[in-house]
Amino acid sequence: xxxxxxxxxxxxxxxxxxxxxxxxxxxxxxxxxxxxxxxxxxxxxxxxxxxxxxxxxxxxxxxxxxxxxxxxxxxxxxxxxxxxxxxxxxxxxxxxxxxxxxxxxxxxxxxxxxxxxxxxxxxxxxxxxxxxxxxxxxxxxxxxxxxxxxx
Numbered sequence: 001x002x003x004x005x006x007x008x009x010x011x012x013x014x015x016x017x018x019x020x021x022x023x024x025x026x027x028x029x030x031x032x033x034x035x036x037x038x039x040x041x042x043x044x045x046x047x048x049x050x051x052x053x054x055x056x057x058x059x060x061x062x063x064x065x066x067x068x069x070x071x072x073x074x075x076x077x078x079x080x081x082x083x084x085x086x087x088x089x090x091x092x093x094x095x096x097x098x099x100x101x102x103x104x105x106x107x108x109x110x111x112x113x114x115x116x117x118x119x120x121x122x123x124x125x126x127x128x129x130x131x132x133x134x135x136x137x138x139x140x141x142x143x144x145x146x147x148x149x150x151x
Contacts, residue, residue, distance in 0.1 A: 040074075
C-alpha cells in the first residue's frame with residue numbers, strides 16, 4: 001500500500017509539472033491546450049502533418065515554430081487558430097507572440113482583435129475542444145494485434 005501511494009504521488013507530481021500555463025484567460029481552453037500538448041508530444045510528426053494540412057502551412061514553418069521559437073505544440077496550434085480566426089498572417093501572430101508571450105495567449109489574442117467573450121473567442125475555445133475530440137484515441141500505432149502471421 002505504501003509503495004502504491006509513493007508511485008501515485010510521483011505520477012501526480014510528474015503530470016502536474018508537465019502542465020503549461022497558456023494564460024488564455026479561460027481554464028477550459030488552457031486544459032484543452034495542455035491535452036493537445038500531451039497528444040502531440042506522443043507523435044509530433046503526425047501532429048505536424050495534421051496542422052500542415054488543416055491550416056495550409058508548411059511543415060518546415062511548424063518545425064521553425066517548434067525548434068527555433070521553442071513553441072510547444074499547444075502554442076503552435078493556438079497561434080494557427082488565432083491566425084485563421086482573426087484573418088491575420090501567421091508571421092504577424094508569431095511577431096506578437098515573441099513580444100507578448102510572457103503575458104499569455106489571452107493578451108496576444110486581444111492584441112490581434114479577439115476579445116474575451118467575443119464570438120471569435122468562443123470559436124477559439126470550441127475549435128480546441130473539437131481538436132481534442134477528433135484526436136482522442138489517436139496515438140502511435142502498436143504492433144499487428146492478433147493478426148494471423150501465416151497469412
